[in-house]
Amino acid sequence: MKKSLSALLLLSAAIALAACSSNAATNSPSPSASASPAPSASPAPSTPKEPAQSAKDIVAGMLEKIEQPAFADVDKDGVGQQYHIDPSLLEDFAIKVPLMNVKTNEIAVLKVKDAKDMKAVQDALKQRAADVQKQFENYLPDQYENAKSYVIDVKGSYVLFLISDKSEQLKAAFDGFFDASK
Secondary structure, X not given: OHHHHHHHHHHHHHHHHHHHOOOOOOOOOOOOOOOOOOOEEEOOOOOOOOOOOOHHHHHHHHHHHOOXXXXXXXXXXXXXXXXXXXXXXXXXXXXXXXXOOOOOOEEEEEEEOOHHHHHHXXXXXXXXXXXXXXXXXXXXXXXXXXXXXXEEEEEOOEEEEEEOOOHHHHHHHHHHHHHOOO
């Protein structure tokens, strides 16, 4: 119990620091989690043409189309601490985590510098999903279920990580950036 409480307090402090050091989006809260597809990790069958937009612009475009709870940005330090990813492996990234620790919704768009590091990044994202699940397992059951339905998708050198009750819609919006770049 003490470990869970300590971990929860530590995450809350990290989120508060991230929120204070960046401009957080102010989206309206979404309804509670609903049935979502099982976790997936699907490599792209072919290499799509990469979008001209930055990871930050891709996430902003996704959030313009699909409403999500308020988010805070994760900085380079948070990439290592919260996501278990060495930031030097990434060419570009945008990560949004819940502003308040009552939602599990997360969006991460990561552009990996070298294809040889893709598996390590995917494994780190699976660990992040497990961390979020562990946090909410005995806290908010609906959010725990939401976290179990995470999505990891690879398109070229980009990796998408989602925890959301609207994962399918967000993934479709992400895919649209690749379709538009053809």
